[in-house]
Amino acid sequence: MAGRRLFGARFFLFSSSSFPWAPSLRLSCLLLALLSPANGIVSAATAPLKFGINYGQIANNLPPPTQVSGILQSLNVNRVKLYDADPAVLTAFAGTGVEFIVSGGDLATMSDASNARAWVAQNVQPFLPATRITCIIVGNEVLSGGDTASMQSLLPAMQAVHQALVDLGLDSQVSVSTSQSVNVLASSYPPSSGVFREELAQYMEPLLDFHARVGSPFLINAYPFFAYKASPATVSLPYVLFEPNPGVHDPGTSLTYDNMLYAQIDAVYAAMEAMGHADVEVRISETGWPSGGDADEVGATVQNAAAYNRNLMKRVAAGQGTPRKPDVPVDVLVFALFNENMKPGQASERNYGLFYPNGTSVYDLGLDDGTSSGTSPTTSGVYSSCKPMISFPKGVVVLLAAFFL
Numbered sequence: 001m002a003g004r005r006l007f008g009a010r011f012f013l014f015s016s017s018s019f020p021w022a023p024s025l026r027l028s029c030l031l032l033a034l035l036s037p038a039n040g041i042v043s044a045a046t047a048p049l050k051f052g053i054n055y056g057q058i059a060n061n062l063p064p065p066t067q068v069s070g071i072l073q074s075l076n077v078n079r080v081k082l083y084d085a086d087p088a089v090l091t092a093f094a095g096t097g098v099e100f101i102v103s104g105g106d107l108a109t110m111s112d113a114s115n116a117r118a119w120v121a122q123n124v125q126p127f128l129p130a131t132r133i134t135c136i137i138v139g140n141e142v143l144s145g146g147d148t149a150s151m152q153s154l155l156p157a158m159q160a161v162h163q164a165l166v167d168l169g170l171d172s173q174v175s176v177s178t179s180q181s182v183n184v185l186a187s188s189y190p191p192s193s194g195v196f197r198e199e200l201a202q203y204m205e206p207l208l209d210f211h212a213r214v215g216s217p218f219l220i221n222a223y224p225f226f227a228y229k230a231s232p233a234t235v236s237l238p239y240v241l242f243e244p245n246p247g248v249h250d251p252g253t254s255l256t257y258d259n260m261l262y263a264q265i266d267a268v269y270a271a272m273e274a275m276g277h278a279d280v281e282v283r284i285s286e287t288g289w290p291s292g293g294d295a296d297e298v299g300a301t302v303q304n305a306a307a308y309n310r311n312l313m314k315r316v317a318a319g320q321g322t323p324r325k326p327d328v329p330v331d332v333l334v335f336a337l338f339n340e341n342m343k344p345g346q347a348s349e350r351n352y353g354l355f356y357p358n359g360t361s362v363y364d365l366g367l368d369d370g371t372s373s374g375t376s377p378t379t380s381g382v383y384s385s386c387k388p389m390i391s392f393p394k395g396v397v398v399l400l401a402a403f404f405l
């Protein structure tokens with residue numbers, strides 16, 4: 001999904017700010033959530049959900065940002081990643097408490113200190129603190145993109161942006177990172193064998209040094225869908241969809257993996273440790289599953305997309321870590337908020353959204369009582385009341401309350 005995503009804005013959601021509907025309704029939802037036994041899920045009041053959404057805007061039919069703000073608030077998404085720093089979006093979210101991860105400009109330009117400072121001064125500083133921008137992503141999937149000039153500019157650009165934040169007194173509230181494809185790995189299976197591609201070591205080593213020094217996470221875009229699509233006969237569908245399965249044993253660690261995403265995260269941890277860095281956290285800047293695709297895109301269905309995102313959300317809400325890092329809750333930004341009708345490439349690229357542009361959910365994300373088939377957008381998660389939550393299994397009520405209230 002490489003560079004294309006640079007041009008869109010994607011979001012990650014979750015928040016608890018003002019509600020467009022009746023306050024009493026909101027309050028009853030909240031009480032319901034807080035009173036429900038958590039079944040091992042920590043209280044919504046104390047557990048910050050590490051879940052957000054990518055807000056891509058490669059489309060000509062999306063609602064204006066002011067309406068999107070309402071959608072996100074109604075979803076209770078509190079973290080959103082943009083593929084730019086669209087001032088219309090950042091302005092629309094002022095005062096909402098939603099956390100923003102924005103994406104920086106051209107790498108060659110940004111690697112110049114004064115340009116980087118001008119960019120931060122123009123695109124980030126004016127929106128703080130009303131809009132909560134917490135991270136600037138510099139470059140998307142650059143190290144697997146094959147553009148040597150960009151690869152060489154990546155770290156200098158990140159350093160320049162970081163220095164600009166220091167100079168402007170913003171570095172304690174805004175961090176700098178970059179997102180990489182899992183394709184930076186030469187080996188990812190079994191996870192303990194994870195190692196970066198040899199030709200990338202010259203970039204990866206100083207990049208990890210930078211992350212460790214400034215304390216920012218290493219971000220990866222990971223799509224088990226691609227692995228499944230490439231080899232549906234050999235890759236287990238339940239394994240990639242977080243459905244029950246026997247799991248995969250890693251002989252290097254004796255750990256067992258019941259899903260591919262966690263295996264990919266741990267492969268990155270292993271690769272980083274092989275480079276001497278056990279001091280950098282791995283987070284997922286993009287993951288998702290398309291609800292539709294071309295005829296040759298096996299697995300791109302509404303049912304699979306619903307299963308992937310629903311199961312992932314449950315795990316994230318439960319604060320689950322990976323087998324290698326059980327105490328580090330998996331941190332995920334789902335791709336994506338909307339279907340984007342102008343994205344190039346195969347049909348799946350235009351069908352990652354949780355929502356159609358009209359605000360109707362593409363599939364049942366677990367908002368209702370589960371009786372809908374998931375093949376038709378029976379509920380608008382955006383505009384419906386919270387009433388359906390009452391019949392939801394109590395173990396996930398906390399998640400739903402936090403995510404969709």
Ligand SMILES: *[C@@H]1O[C@H](CO)[C@@H](O)[C@H](O)[C@H]1NC(C)=O
Nearest residue numbers: 356357358359360361377380
């Ligand atoms: C929203 O758009 C989808 C996809 O085009 C469509 O199926 C659905 O009926 C629309 N919903 C409403 C309420 O217009």
